[in-house]
Amino acid sequence: MPTLSDDVELVLAAQRGDLDSFNALVTRYQNAAYSVAYRLLGDPFRASDAAQEAFIHAYRKIHDFRGGSFRAWLLRIVTNGVYDRLRYEKRRPADSIEDLPGAEGDDGAPLAAPDASPEQAAEQRDLQRAIQDCLSGLSDDQRTTLVMFDIEDYSYQEVADTTASQLGTVKSRLSRARLAMRRCLEAKRELFADVFRLDS
Amino acid sequence: MLTDRDYDLISAYLDDALEGDDLRAVEQRLATDPAFAAEVAVMRRVVALIHDLPELAAPRDFRLTREQASRIDRERAASAPPSPRWGWVQRYGLRVVSAAASTILLVAGFVGLMQANTPRTQNLSGGEVAMAAETLAPTPEPLMTTVATEEMEAMSDEGAGEDADTLLFQSQPAPDLAGTADVDVLPMAAMVTGQDLTATPAEDAAFRSFALPEGTPAPQTFEAAPAGGMGEMPLATASPLPSLAPPVAAPTSAPPVQTDAPDVTLGQTPADPPAELPWGALASILAGAVLGLITVLGVLRRRG
Numbered sequence A: 001m002p003t004l005s006d007d008v009e010l011v012l013a014a015q016r017g018d019l020d021s022f023n024a025l026v027t028r029y030q031n032a033a034y035s036v037a038y039r040l041l042g043d044p045f046r047a048s049d050a051a052q053e054a055f056i057h058a059y060r061k062i063h064d065f066r067g068g069s070f071r072a073w074l075l076r077i078v079t080n081g082v083y084d085r086l087r088y089e090k091r092r093p094a095d096s097i098e099d100l101p102g103a104e105g106d107d108g109a110p111l112a113a114p115d116a117s118p119e120q121a122a123e124q125r126d127l128q129r130a131i132q133d134c135l136s137g138l139s140d141d142q143r144t145t146l147v148m149f150d151i152e153d154y155s156y157q158e159v160a161d162t163t164a165s166q167l168g169t170v171k172s173r174l175s176r177a178r179l180a181m182r183r184c185l186e187a188k189r190e191l192f193a194d195v196f197r198l199d200s
Numbered sequence B: 001m002l003t004d005r006d007y008d009l010i011s012a013y014l015d016d017a018l019e020g021d022d023l024r025a026v027e028q029r030l031a032t033d034p035a036f037a038a039e040v041a042v043m044r045r046v047v048a049l050i051h052d053l054p055e056l057a058a059p060r061d062f063r064l065t066r067e068q069a070s071r072i073d074r075e076r077a078a079s080a081p082p083s084p085r086w087g088w089v090q091r092y093g094l095r096v097v098s099a100a101a102s103t104i105l106l107v108a109g110f111v112g113l114m115q116a117n118t119p120r121t122q123n124l125s126g127g128e129v130a131m132a133a134e135t136l137a138p139t140p141e142p143l144m145t146t147v148a149t150e151e152m153e154a155m156s157d158e159g160a161g162e163d164a165d166t167l168l169f170q171s172q173p174a175p176d177l178a179g180t181a182d183v184d185v186l187p188m189a190a191m192v193t194g195q196d197l198t199a200t201p202a203e204d205a206a207f208r209s210f211a212l213p214e215g216t217p218a219p220q221t222f223e224a225a226p227a228g229g230m231g232e233m234p235l236a237t238a239s240p241l242p243s244l245a246p247p248v249a250a251p252t253s254a255p256p257v258q259t260d261a262p263d264v265t266l267g268q269t270p271a272d273p274p275a276e277l278p279w280g281a282l283a284s285i286l287a288g289a290v291l292g293l294i295t296v297l298g299v300l301r302r303r304g
Helices: A004-015 A020-042 A044-060 A069-091 A118-134 A140-151 A157-164 A165-186 B003-013 B018-030 B032-051 B066-078 B082-118 B126-136 B140-159 B160-170 B185-195 B201-211 B279-303
Strands: none
Touching: A004 A069, A020 A044, A020 A069, A020 A118, A020 B066, A020 B160, A044 A069, A044 A118, A044 B066, A069 A140, A069 A157, A069 B185, A118 A140, A118 A165, A118 B185, A140 A165, A140 B032, A157 A165, A165 B032, B003 B018, B003 B032, B018 B032, B082 B279
């Protein structure tokens, strides 16, 4: 697990123009960046493009980094880039229906990080696919709010600022998104028996 | 059965965002309503499931190549803010030059327009100068010309006698005014009297002293008049004369009258030449106004 001080040294070197140091940061956080992009977009190809764009943007703006968590800074770049992409695509609908999540051209959820046993990896893959399907069933506004708050640990206010929404709207969207996920996952009860067990 | 309002309260309760009456209501209901408490537990696990989603393996390597980094470095350098020393030139240089050019064009245009509208007292012909002189200072000229004309008539009636000569000619030095006139009145008087009335300089001076009694203001000079004063103005160019002294038919042997004045007859005024629009000044004003407008719009757009 990389420490904050490790990140700071790499960032300082990258700010001096050391590409290798920047690429060390890319290697360290590319799974996290891709994961956030995939949760938001639900498509491996678009998520891969979004992650690459985010790293290019991060390299271009590396001199603007003023300290703190490089991971959080990077994931905000990913999130903002994806949110802009979603808004752009909302204004311009997809050219082909095969580009939509869940369509024939969709490859489904990617593999989990290779740090688990084969059995665990298979179980995680099924769970992730099911969760991702439910996420993809949310509206863009609900999905981005849920991912920002429940996965990336944004605050209500940070979500409101990023999505240019009112605080009450963010809370309402989050509540609706959680309820929709609950109902979607309940339909796959065989995978989430522990979640829906009858105890309080 | 829970309502949307119940799920809003549960969601906020899970985020520790409830307070006051809402918080107390949820806590009371958790203690008294098992179904509500079970749903709160399910929702807590759903949120935890989403929160604990493992990271995914990136499908490819996102490290930047040297070529990508070099391109980004070039773009970053090109879009870097200007240095403080010359920054103002890049930020304001074009606007300053544009505003200065606009001002120069406008000033030049208005100056040209004013000059075009100024009364043309310069480069006027002799007749126009006389007309202007009469308009600007009518008093001295009629005084002199009337007295002189009456004297000439008197000399003609009396046969230019000794009294008249004594009265008119005093031995005082004076410039030869006749020599400065384009057209002399004496030839015309000679035609009337049949005598040689050419006066000496002293006689001319005496004539002037008689014509302009003591206390009479000095004749005014006019900008466009020939060098000298009103007394030196050629009588033939004074256009009011025809109304005071009817023209006399000149014999063929009389010296020709040299004048640039247009033919002026009683009750008529010289026709003005057609006015020419100052196209250059107008074009300068137009160009300055357009350039100024573009400059202002550019500033507003940059601020906006």
